[in-house]
Amino acid sequence: MSGPQNASEPIPGTHLFDGNAAAKGFELNAMCYSFNDAANRQAFLDDEEAYCAKFHLTPQQRKAVAERSVLGMIAAGGNIYYLAKLAGIFGLNVQDVGSMQTGVSVDNFKAMLLAQGAGQTYDEAHDAMIEKEKVHG
Secondary structure, eight states: OOOOTTOOOOTOOOOOOSHHHHHHHHHHHHHHHTTSSSSHHHHHOHHHHHHHHHHOHHHHHHHHTTTTHHHEEEEEEETTTHHHHHHHHHHHOHHHHHHHTSSOOOOHHHHHHHHHTTTTTTHHHHHHHHHHHHHHH
């Protein structure tokens, strides 16, 4: 039987979103949830610092938001489903974030998704994209 020894063991390079992460990221995720309302998205754009302060973001969360680091926000307890709203404000889509998470370009990330759709495993598709990135930069 293959797979991780411990079902809660994260994949290397990822952050497991569990109860601890949910508690750690509560403020950040609450802020991102607020972006379901267009007026709140505008309020964030009008005064980002004040909007983040309203939700009592931690210094780690605030730094990740200020740096537009979606991966930093995930490390600070952000849930990708909530972060998608904030990423959208930054002009990023889900494929942009997937590219960041996998370490390949957006075009290669899209190609990797297509390869998976054609039957390759994630590992096969990811390894092929990493090799392609090395060769073509």
